[in-house]
Amino acid sequence: MNQHVMLNRRAFVIGTAAAGAGLALGFNLPFGGAVARAADGSPEVNAWVVIRPDDTVVIRIARSEMGQGSLTGLAQLVAEELECDWSKVTTEYPTPGQSAARGRPWGDFSTGGSRGIRGSHDYVRKGGATARLMLIQAAANEWKVPASECSAASSVITHLPTGRTTTYGKVAEAAAKLSPPSDVKLKDAKEWKIAGKGLKRLDTADKTTGAMVYGIDFKLPGMLNAAIKDCPVFGGKVKSFDEAKITNMKGVKKVVKVGDSAVAVVADTWWHAKTALDALPIVWDEGPNAQTSSETISKWLAEGLEPSQAAFVGNQNGNAMAEIGRAAKVVEAVYNYPYQNQATMEPMNATALHTGDKLDVWCGTQNGEAAFATAVQASGLSADKCDVHKLILGGGFGRRGQSDYVRQAVLIAKEMQGTPIKLLWSREEDMQHGFYHPVTQCRMVGAFDADNNLTALRMRISGQSILARLRPEAMINGMDPATFQGLAPGGEAAIGYSIPNLLIEHSMRNPHVPPGFWRGVNINPNTIYLESFMDELAHAVGQDPLAFRRKLMGGHPKHLAVLNAVAERIGWDKPPPKGVYRGLAQVMGYGSYVAGAAEISVTDGNKIKVHRIVAATDPGYVVNPAQVERQVAGSFVYGLSALFYGGCTVKDGRIEQTNFDTYNSMRISEMPKVETILMPSGGFWGGVGEPTIGVAAPAVLNAYFAATGKRIRSVPLRQQNISFA
Amino acid sequence: MELDQKGTAMANLTINGKKIEIDVEPDTPLLWAIRENIGLTGTKYGCGIAQCGACTVHVDGVAMRSCGVLVSEADGKEITTIEGLAADGKLHKVQQAWIAHDVPQCGYCQTGMIMAVAALLKDNPKPTDQDIDEAITNICRCGTFAQVREAIHTAANA
Numbered sequence: 001m002n003q004h005v006m007l008n009r010r011a012f013v014i015g016t017a018a019a020g021a022g023l024a025l026g027f028n029l030p031f032g033g034a035v036a037r038a039a040d041g042s043p044e045v046n047a048w049v050v051i052r053p054d055d056t057v058v059i060r061i062a063r064s065e066m067g068q069g070s071l072t073g074l075a076q077l078v079a080e081e082l083e084c085d086w087s088k089v090t091t092e093y094p095t096p097g098q099s100a101a102r103g104r105p106w107g108d109f110s111t112g113g114s115r116g117i118r119g120s121h122d123y124v125r126k127g128g129a130t131a132r133l134m135l136i137q138a139a140a141n142e143w144k145v146p147a148s149e150c151s152a153a154s155s156v157i158t159h160l161p162t163g164r165t166t167t168y169g170k171v172a173e174a175a176a177k178l179s180p181p182s183d184v185k186l187k188d189a190k191e192w193k194i195a196g197k198g199l200k201r202l203d204t205a206d207k208t209t210g211a212m213v214y215g216i217d218f219k220l221p222g223m224l225n226a227a228i229k230d231c232p233v234f235g236g237k238v239k240s241f242d243e244a245k246i247t248n249m250k251g252v253k254k255v256v257k258v259g260d261s262a263v264a265v266v267a268d269t270w271w272h273a274k275t276a277l278d279a280l281p282i283v284w285d286e287g288p289n290a291q292t293s294s295e296t297i298s299k300w301l302a303e304g305l306e307p308s309q310a311a312f313v314g315n316q317n318g319n320a321m322a323e324i325g326r327a328a329k330v331v332e333a334v335y336n337y338p339y340q341n342q343a344t345m346e347p348m349n350a351t352a353l354h355t356g357d358k359l360d361v362w363c364g365t366q367n368g369e370a371a372f373a374t375a376v377q378a379s380g381l382s383a384d385k386c387d388v389h390k391l392i393l394g395g396g397f398g399r400r401g402q403s404d405y406v407r408q409a410v411l412i413a414k415e416m417q418g419t420p421i422k423l424l425w426s427r428e429e430d431m432q433h434g435f436y437h438p439v440t441q442c443r444m445v446g447a448f449d450a451d452n453n454l455t456a457l458r459m460r461i462s463g464q465s466i467l468a469r470l471r472p473e474a475m476i477n478g479m480d481p482a483t484f485q486g487l488a489p490g491g492e493a494a495i496g497y498s499i500p501n502l503l504i505e506h507s508m509r510n511p512h513v514p515p516g517f518w519r520g521v522n523i524n525p526n527t528i529y530l531e532s533f534m535d536e537l538a539h540a541v542g543q544d545p546l547a548f549r550r551k552l553m554g555g556h557p558k559h560l561a562v563l564n565a566v567a568e569r570i571g572w573d574k575p576p577p578k579g580v581y582r583g584l585a586q587v588m589g590y591g592s593y594v595a596g597a598a599e600i601s602v603t604d605g606n607k608i609k610v611h612r613i614v615a616a617t618d619p620g621y622v623v624n625p626a627q628v629e630r631q632v633a634g635s636f637v638y639g640l641s642a643l644f645y646g647g648c649t650v651k652d653g654r655i656e657q658t659n660f661d662t663y664n665s666m667r668i669s670e671m672p673k674v675e676t677i678l679m680p681s682g683g684f685w686g687g688v689g690e691p692t693i694g695v696a697a698p699a700v701l702n703a704y705f706a707a708t709g710k711r712i713r714s715v716p717l718r719q720q721n722i723s724f725a
Numbered sequence: 726m727e728l729d730q731k732g733t734a735m736a737n738l739t740i741n742g743k744k745i746e747i748d749v750e751p752d753t754p755l756l757w758a759i760r761e762n763i764g765l766t767g768t769k770y771g772c773g774i775a776q777c778g779a780c781t782v783h784v785d786g787v788a789m790r791s792c793g794v795l796v797s798e799a800d801g802k803e804i805t806t807i808e809g810l811a812a813d814g815k816l817h818k819v820q821q822a823w824i825a826h827d828v829p830q831c832g833y834c835q836t837g838m839i840m841a842v843a844a845l846l847k848d849n850p851k852p853t854d855q856d857i858d859e860a861i862t863n864i865c866r867c868g869t870f871a872q873v874r875e876a877i878h879t880a881a882n883a
């Protein structure tokens with residue numbers, strides 16, 4: 001789709017005044033009878049659908065493609081309702097600037113929280129259905145017959161009584177002039193022919209030839225390249241730098257202070273810029289955080305585990321404290337989870353051209369509208385003079401929802417007006433200036449009565465809030481509700497157990513290291529804590545971990561269904577092969593129910609071979625089963641890489657890991673066989689990119705306990721001398 | 726290579742069968758000469774320390790991580806990048822297998838992965854799973870390994 005992404009924004013912006021605030025998403029023509037046109041002059045039937053005279057169907061996709069496949073899945077949903085020829089479908093990204101100018105016809109651009117499909121399936125399908133009805137109406141008008149006598153399939157409209165046919169390409173111009181129908185009925189998923197099928201991705205070919213243009217590959221005539229160093233201690237500043245030392249180095253054009261914390265070198269090539277930057281003497285004012293370390297953070301978080309410390313209550317029933325006080329048996333354990341870097345394969349980058357009265361940015365971003373807002377703010381220009389052009393992402397995993405690199409690129413370009421500037425971070429910069437998976441600790445306490453029934457569970461999380469830093473507007477009376485992902489009393493991340501007395505709390509401790517959304521987000525630690533401890537509780541009373549869970553899951557049939565599915569497939573009721581041990585975990589996140597079962601063997605007590613994973617997902621509906629399977633299997637690479645190799649540590653206020661030699665990632669030899677069970681039960685729409693990550697680590701950790709009798713309560717395993725076999 | 730007083734030289738690189746003379750310092754990593762001086766961007770920067778394999782190219786037929794090869798070391802050698810893997814207008818069998826199995830997710834590591842696999846199959850036309858485990862050590866953060874393995878076997882049997 002690369003050849004189509006560089007749209008001419010002005011071609012769309014016929015008149016901003018016509019874009020009413022109450023406009024329904026993409027169904028109405030905002031231009032009062034004038035036909036909106038794509039850059040090549042083809043008519044928009046509506047905001048989602050452009051049809052070229054040769055019958056090519058261009059489907060607009062607002063969400064970003066970062067590998068998760070929602071570009072293809074969303075196109076399938078539009079095409080399903082449009083009844084177009086799938087072989088003629090291509091896609092393009094509208095720009096955030098176009099969206100702003102037209103009253104947001106494409107809705108939310110943000111691509112995170114596994115929302116790509118589940119957050120927009122309804123309106124994109126309506127976009128396709130509305131366009132289909134308009135195309136049929138246009139054909140009926142031309143034939144002077146009632147539209148009810150016509151039907152459409154595979155981009156061909158047929159007048160049923162006479163058998164006359166025409167194509168979408170022939171009537172698109174007339175269709176684009178019609179008023180859209182106000183009420184469209186969407187198909188039942190049972191009728192799907194394009195959606196629900198494991199169709200091939202639309203973006204594969206260019207990814208195998210090197211033709212795909214990622215942000216790092218984007219070029220403009222006369223472009224210069226920038227390398228940047230931000231203060232290695234978060235919150236620090238640039239004190240001074242000795243520009244004269246590098247101005248004579250080859251290719252160097254300019255040294256730019258970026259904000260108050262970073263310095264960039266602009267050169268003809270990025271290699272020259274980086275070489276000069278490495279030679280540039282910079283004195284930092286490291287600020288108040290220069291003494292902070294993982295040890296000081298850990299100590300602070302440990303204090304938050306004490307009942308005397310204030311905490312927000314995220315889920316509560318009965319009286320857990322009282323019940324624990326009178327229990328026949330109490331089991332207690334403390335867990336912890338470290339910082340993690342998303343480590344996208346493509347380091348952060350953005351290209352900006354600031355001409356003095358106009359700004360354009362080209363970049364990979366998970367949040368086009370936030371990148372746009374950041375660019376506008378940094379440019380000093382008004383919004384109608386700016387735009388952001390999205391490119392395919394070389395990985396996102398939550399990192400590219402932040403726009404810090406966009407801001408930097410714009411600030412540099414603003415100092416070099418008229419010259420396009422491509423800012424690229426080194427891997428070292430990327431590792432040290434992330435928005436990290438937040439650090440937490442957790443004290444788990446379980447209580448049994450004399451008959452070994454679990455009567456109470458208390459869970460005290462202490463640590464960092466993402467929302468407090470990145471989305472304070474989403475906090476509720478000072479509490480970060482996202483902290484309780486997978487543990488909530490209801491909603492899209494509900495706990496799957498009914499326990500008579502339950503208390504789940506968060507004592508917030510926010511160190512200076514910036515927290516961020518990291519694929520799976522808080523279900524990563526929370527599922528380790530809860531599902532490992534469920535295992536501990538079962539073993540404490542000599543019960544089978546599956547049977548123990550099942551007793552508590554009667555009121556949670558969908559949670560139970562995925563757990564039962566993996567147990568059955570892995571053969572839980574039969575002994576595993578000799579030397580192989582099993583573990584289970586389940587969680588609900590992002591509106592989906594997931595479970596995982598692992599089979600591992602352990603050599604010398606510390607070398608783990610993960611032989612087999614069974615993973616079940618109930619996301620309600622499955623739009624592209626082939627891509628969902630890839631998201632589920634990929635979740636084990638991301639989740640187990642974090643478990644075995646991950647963990648970012650803090651020393652002298654900065655992150656110690658700087659590259660893949662110290663922050664490693666799984667290779668093909670370590671990849672287990674993953675068997676995926678998709679069991680969509682309908683009636684709700686859940687996400688699939690993230691929930692499975694939650695079960696990856698605890699399924700393996702529970703199997704490790706089965707193999708060794710040793711309970712691991714700390715991540716990563718590398719710090720405990722445990723590795724892949 | 727002849728150096729001028731600034732340490733710059735005209736390097737003679739043979740890239741994808743074409744002789745190209747570029748003005749670049751001899752200690753420039755081949756990766757950046759390919760991406761910036763020659764302008765072929767299918768070879769990706771991932772780590773710069775030969776850990777991830779995103780920058781894999783063939784140097785005299787051998788898969789190498791181009792971030793760790795200096796221009797001076799590549800001088801006079803035959804270099805193949807992802808853009809030069811297809812021949813006679815036909816995609817290489819590894820690329821075809823990649824498309825058949827819909828391997829890439831974000832795709833950023835895949836050009837390097839494909840180059841590593843193409844070199845493996847040249848030396849070992851029918852690799853076992855164990856051969857694959859030993860030879861293919863590229864990082865993929867999306868986690869496409871199952872599809873990568875299937876596609877390697879498909880390409881080997883093509």
